[in-house]
Amino acid sequence: MSYAAFPVDAVPAAVPAPLRARSRALTADELQGIPWLRTLRADERTVAEADLRAVQVEAGEFVCRVGRPVTYWFGLIDGLLKMSNDTALGVPITFTGVPPGGWFGEGTVLKHEPYRYNILALRRSVVAGITVQTFDWLLDRSIGFNRFVMMQLNERLGQFIGAREIDRLTQPDQRVARSLAALFHPVLYPGVGDLLRITQQEIGYLVGLSRQRVNVALQHLQAGGLIRVEYGGVRVLDLDALRRYG
Numbered sequence: 001m002s003y004a005a006f007p008v009d010a011v012p013a014a015v016p017a018p019l020r021a022r023s024r025a026l027t028a029d030e031l032q033g034i035p036w037l038r039t040l041r042a043d044e045r046t047v048a049e050a051d052l053r054a055v056q057v058e059a060g061e062f063v064c065r066v067g068r069p070v071t072y073w074f075g076l077i078d079g080l081l082k083m084s085n086d087t088a089l090g091v092p093i094t095f096t097g098v099p100p101g102g103w104f105g106e107g108t109v110l111k112h113e114p115y116r117y118n119i120l121a122l123r124r125s126v127v128a129g130i131t132v133q134t135f136d137w138l139l140d141r142s143i144g145f146n147r148f149v150m151m152q153l154n155e156r157l158g159q160f161i162g163a164r165e166i167d168r169l170t171q172p173d174q175r176v177a178r179s180l181a182a183l184f185h186p187v188l189y190p191g192v193g194d195l196l197r198i199t200q201q202e203i204g205y206l207v208g209l210s211r212q213r214v215n216v217a218l219q220h221l222q223a224g225g226l227i228r229v230e231y232g233g234v235r236v237l238d239l240d241a242l243r244r245y246g
Helices: 028-032 035-039 042-051 106-111 132-141 143-167 172-183 200-207 211-223 239-244
Strands: 053-057 062-064 072-078 081-086 092-098 118-121 125-131 227-230 233-236
Touching: 035 042, 035 143, 042 125, 042 132, 072 106, 072 132, 092 172, 092 200, 106 132, 106 143, 125 132, 132 143, 172 200, 172 211, 172 233, 172 239, 200 211, 211 227
Parallel strands: none
Antiparallel strands: 053 125, 062 118, 072 125, 081 092, 081 118, 227 233
């Protein structure tokens, strides 16, 4: 977890139409990239694909807000999201980033409870989702889907334990290394691979550091052979070492 504010000038000036009103059906390529669809039988997949919707959200736009009722289970097709909440003093706390391929909020959907966190787009992103009703329908019928959700919950628990540990780190290089490693989680974010399209400023939003300090940390990690900074992104060369850094 980290403290990081989102720049005011990145918030859309006009209030956009609701996500549902702007949504569309997914393309064949987008459907191909959704990992849990591959766990379904043909009849289950037909129902799921008919219910799936995608929407483009702008930088600074919320996908989920604290206290709002849950209506969809969401996943990220393209872009970058931030999961956060506010302290009692109104300071935003970042729990984790969500890179492409990640599906999130299954615990909230399972319990049908209001959101306890915000999901904010750090850049223009494409988000997909299925309704709570279809999520429940799949849980009632699909063993493969149940296994996928159980794996998500298990890995998410480990992720948040790790986030708590990161929150206690005072060494900036460690914070950057551990936070980057979390974004390359092969189960939660299978769409990332070994190259994540992310800017130094976006890393700063996630870990609560300035872009300049993130740059220094990345140079140290690159010199140690853990990552390679490439144009528009970061490539991980040694994920295990990145997780243990410091």
